[in-house]
Amino acid sequence: MVRAKPLQSSDKPLRSRARKPRDPAQPNLPLDPMPARIEPCLALLKQKPPVGPEWAYEVKWDGYRLAVHIEPKGVRILTRGGHDWTHRFPLIEAAAKALPVSTAILDGEAVVLDDQGRSDFNMLQRSLGGRGGKETSRDAIFMAFDLLYFDGHDFTKTELSTRRHLLETLVPADGHGAIRLSEEASADGAALFQAACEHGLEGIIAKRLDSTYRSGRLGDWLKIKCVQSDSFMIVGYEHSMSARGGIGSLLLAARRGDELVYVGSVGTGFTERVANDLRSTIDRIKRKTPSISYSGRRKNLVWVQPTLIAEIEYRAWTADGKLRHASYKGLREEQDNAAIYRIG
Template identity: 35%
Template sequence: MAKAESEYARLSDAALDPASAPQPPGKTALPDRLLPQLATPVEQPPAGEWRYEVKFDGYRLLARIEGGEVRLFNRNQLDWTDRLKLHADALAELNLDNSWLDGELVLLDDTGHSDFAALRQAFEIGRTVDMVYFLFDAPFLNGADLRQAPVEERRAALKKALSNNGNKRVRFSEAFSASQGDIFESANALALDGVVGKRLGSPYESRRSPDWVKLKCRLRQAFVIVGFTRPQGKRHGFGALLLAVNGPSGLVYAGRVSSGFSQSHIKQLHEQLCTLERDASPLAEPLNGTRSRSVKWVEPTQVCDVEFTEWTRDGLVNQAVFLGLPHDRPSGTIIREQPMPIKAEPTKPKYRGKTRTVEVAGVKITHPERVIDSVSGVHKDELARYYADIAPWILPHLKQRPVALLRAPDGIGEEQFFQKHADRLEIPHIKQLDPALDPGHAALMEIDDVPSLVSAAQMGTVELHTWTATHDRIESPDLFVLDLDPDPSLPWSAMIEATRMTLSLLDELGLQAFLKTSGGKGMHIIVPLARNEGWDVTKAFAKAISQFMTRQMPKQITATMGPKNRVGKIFLDYLRNSRGASTVVAYSVRARPGLPVSVPIARAELDGLRNAQQWDIYTALERAKGLGADPWEGYSHRQRITARMWEQLDAQKPGD
């Protein structure tokens, strides 16, 4: 660490010198969008040379500065500039240009620690005057693209750029020195809740990276409230809350929390919980007599944030402290959060000379260094590895279905084309189906194993689209799709409302539906069917639903395609149910900036969804691996379109 400190001091003076800092020649075009680098949770400080910073408990905030204009974006790319005018003005005073700055918006308490509960409350009432924007990185600075520069150089350049800053609302996030063995001791001495470590020499990557790690001095996560105990002593209301998390078989008991409550918390929570009382425990496994004594059980709909020191061997929280009630966490999504263990990172291959191949799942990837997306910086080999890793989740949705490929051989910023048949370019490992399935065309294709999936990526495929029928019964669709496609000017809340209303209609019809983000702008609703109808009937039924919704919500929804018809509305697209049409498959990457992914979600997650591009190739894989329950449980159940359903939609079945 001493060596690193010396190097850091040297770089602080040299970082902005073009002769010493690794900058591209001339000015670099500033991207319109930049995703933040995210830290990986770890249990122990990793080996190697790291620099540690305070882990702030606030809102992640990125600042884009161009032509004197400052725009502020939260982690989910929502524009918060109008909500944080004081901070935008403070950044404008720095006289920077063509810059992307990364940091955290916090509210400090009297001891100088970040207070997230107070920050959220202040944000809700619009009081931003006391908030502080701590800056810790500069991916772009004064026209220079510093993403590939070592983190210590970027931070030194940022610190120098802030050297004349006199505004208390914008500050530089200082690092502190500690050896690997002393990091927790140092953090505890500073009374920190956690620290963020950054590997010296590492670049800035718009993804969750092992080069940034976060260590919690105390653990923190959300829990489902399943009951409460009677108060003792002078306390009124309740004594403790019983906590649970979702597991494979249902709710699993996770212990109790009895401290951290104010009197107002106790009163408010007690009133809410009394309205949710139930006779039986909602837990998958009953508690023993001692733990269940004096417990009043409640419906598992309320969620709370809790801080604690550790998980005990029997899966209970230790020394738990109540923090608050989050507003955006459906109870069905709460699982036990597992820190990732530190693993030795494989050395990235160096691409030299003419030998430009790597191997993924036994498939040779040529030009692995090719950038597929300039926003995220994802290379071709990384995209291939995503498809290899996500195979257990995506292959069940691909098998036996004709597949169409959206290919971008030179990256999504260059020419793209849609390939539905095997005539344009034969791809190794991809199965060619019987040409009789689609008369007059070359053979349709199928992807049914990992080598064919990776081979598609090798040949420049970014997106995978499937038919709504399987090739063994090509004339009988086994599902239909409703694609909610919004006018870009609409707020995300309009999409949530339209999705919820469409689901309600399907409920009334007696049809079970399943949700996934499109990875683009909207949502996809999938309804499994028994294969007893043909293409015309299935498409007509989907159209009848779209038209019914249009009659019910004429100001919000349209069944007519075209931008002019969609102004201020959501197009409920039923056209993907024609023979030969296709829809992007679950877990497919989308050819859009940041490489978002189309992700299946449980219905309970809808209200907490932030946008249709919530997951990328890193977070989608992380989510899939951490799922405790299948969000599409019951998807294998097939349903019939009945005469009664046509009547309810005031529509007529073709041929009747």
């Protein structure tokens, strides 16, 4: 089968571009220029959901943030960092082409669902061949939660309630295809958050209904997590002859200013296949000295270059600044623009 080439062959990230001014000779031109890319609106972490009729609530999906650009010349699927991953999600691309619209930009999350309908980041990453893998995912679906551009009109300055109404006319709530609607919940925030945690979900997202689409982490969207999950740098591992892949635990670091600071280790969350793949990747970036200040008593430590970013689930922090009850979820892609956890 001949595979179509992606519209953009370079994997360099796109940058947001200033919108072109309207032609003064055509002051009543009804169409807005379609942006090449829109920097995503990001959710601010909070401990409790907000209360009030001005807030809407959704499930928090655990996957890769994507923007799906639909144009007459084809479809582009961009990561949060602006990289073109159209070729990696062929089912989502085909579903986007089938939507009844000529131009649109959908904001959402690529996920793989487990047998209970919960998004699983590890399953998504495996479907793509692991970190740095080049495989196309035949399991990923796109959960659409916002509509930024529609039929020639830019809706980023329009309030969320209107954008959601238009999105629901484009993506049906009862869909079972590769593009589905991330539904709003009618329950109040506290009840939805409790239900999400009881069902083993990652958490919920709260959004102000009257908010426009503003790029960055400005508080229009909030995330409330059942279990904390953040990105940390892998700086080494403890070698063990009895552990899967020979990895007893991974040594992790966070940022404090311009430095990396040791924040503990993680020794759970690996399957045998994941551990073996991780070991083969880590052993290619060994170094003789640690990239952090380390005064622990562990033996058989192998230090590595601080280039791999791991998503770690954990329950709390110890008094001396270490992760408690940590579990490995997977490696973050560079193109996903993952931010290392910052202390202070």
